[in-house]
Amino acid sequence: MKNVDYIIVGDGYAALFFAHQLLLNNKSFVIFSEGKKSASQISAGIINPVVLKKFTTFWLAQEQIDFLKKSLKEIESYTGENYLIESPIHRIFHDENEQKLWLKKSTNDGLKNFLNENFDHLNGVKNDFQTGKVNQSARMNVKGFFDGLLAYFENQGNLIKEKFDYSQIDITNSVYKHFSFENILFCEGMGVKENPYFSDIAVNPNKGHHIRVKLSEPIPKNITIKKKHFLFPLNDSLYFYGGTYDREQLHHEIDNSAVEQLQKGLSEFYPNNFEIKEIHFGFRPTVKDRRPILGRHSQYSNFYVFNGLGARGILNGCYFSKTLFDYIENNIPLPQEISIDRF
Template sequence: MMQMLSLKKVSVSKRRSSRWRMTCGITKQHGNNNKPEYLCSGFFIPKLMVNVDYIVVGGGYAGLFFAHQLIKNKKTFVIFTGDRKSASRISAGIVNPVVLKKFTTFWLAKEQIEALHRTLNEISGYTRENYLIRENIQRIFHDENEKDLWLQKSESEELNPYLNPYFKQLDVILNPFGTGTVDQSARLDVNAFFKGLNEYLSAHDHVHEEAFDYTALQDHNYRKFTFKHIVFCEGMGVRKNPFFAEIPVIPNKGHHLKVSLSERLHHQFTLKKKHFLFPLDEKFHYYGGTYDPNERPDEVDAHATQQLRDGLSEFYPHAFEVEEVNFALRPTVKDRRPILGSHPRQPNYYVFNGLGARGILNGCYFSEILFEHIEHGKPLIPEVDLNRFTVKHL
């Protein structure tokens, strides 16, 4: 004989609580209705789960450009940006198709520049902001030999679109051999980019600013979320990730200065000799950044700061004040290629890392590559596939 279910009267306070819901089809909460309600004894409906297509972990270039792919393709998602300031947020934002030490270009430069312009136009479509500052890089020549090499390289099919053969002579700074213009170069307004995209994501309930808790992750569930795929875009934070801690990313420490110049520059160019100099606003300029592949303490390095002071003094012969010294750890890879792929035992867990010093270009271009791989099974480019490494402990 079936046992009868006992009934309990529920107090008004519990009826008003969002935790109490209809059980056994007997009754349900109706806002502020004060009539008695009943629950089946011993039964309680748990908190409802939220279904999303994706969870994205990380709020740097990799995370935000991948989030854009999800917006563009109308996928549901949440993004955990964490409380740690990423290297992306204090980056220079330089968009540069040329290696300015040797006057060469790099792998997929043309494709990446084109993808960036297309993607930023798409982002501007929903944030209603333009984030690209179309001011060229002016490379300050060290001597006549560099000018000759520039002219020689500018005649090649590969570099002709980028190395302008007509030189400039700029005032205020020391440039006795002139400067060369890098065509198709620009810079991203980094602060505006992160502010604008995060405001848009927050307004549409995508953003969770707390740190991601790996212990709460199980298969397709994370706390109140049920998801199809999770993409970890954590930079050097990946070393704390129990699923991808062993991927071979190397921290490259970079410093930059925020300076005020006593003698105003009469242009908005990005100047480059040893490092980059460009205006942040009417008062301050950015100067940096350094490259240090050695794992040094997580603090400002005096030698790097002095290196930057000396570098700026080489071509800016006027007084300047250092207002701030900032640094971050770039996630780099020995072969200078990003790392994309899925976990061998959790195929719906993905990593997107190793963007290096070209975080904007790599983040933009490979976010679409990764999305197409996840959604449509398009094979990853072998050069960026996680499987190119033998990672023993994944």
């Protein structure tokens, strides 16, 4: 029997950022990873403090950005890799009214650090009304992050590559197979619907598609372009374009209407030919009030959940991993805004 402080079930942003908190605090743990590509692992990796439809920001945006940059430096200290890509978002304006709204909002206290007042014109794409740059925006090297951290945890003996079997938990003795545990944390995204302890939490699937395309003519490097969706270069001469949002078509197959939507969206501002090389989709776990769900099981006091990260998985997963750790280890109450008890 091996004793661990934590069992973590899942391998997305919530799981890995929480594992990072455990490393920092010298806690022992194992991560159960089924090895399927989670929604986190096919995500765009956009780090963005602004809601680009309405030019607004969100709760704790600056704090989340700052905490992420600090955490990625800490992670670099043991993986040897920097996963932050300085690739600021340039939002293409649809018309003059959007330019005016951007400028007006850029004087707001909550937005002045994020909305750059100087507009840019980009070569290679249609942007008749120029673009607005989002200060402090960036991207994460998603593949690098997951490959690097999972390899590190595997080398350290923290990673167990198998599907977690709920029926093997001995609740009374806090034992799972040959592990005895102090706490168990479920970070399963939409997989939580199969979890007998937390299947009733208020997360809903939101299906997102993205395409990987080959562009016939290059676009400016080191930036992320946003109109309807995000466009940016990947390492292998392909570009990422996406992702869609769909709460209705929830089958586990490619949705042709989503692919058409992406083709049309890219054609609107990219005037040259492009070829779709790959199509990917995943299911984001979203919550009605757009905030994550964290907390303790009502009956089993060492069972916890960390879910509902939605489309801001990197920022939510990183920042609230510390909040959850402080709740479990230091009895610091969870903010009501993210507590499982709010529903």
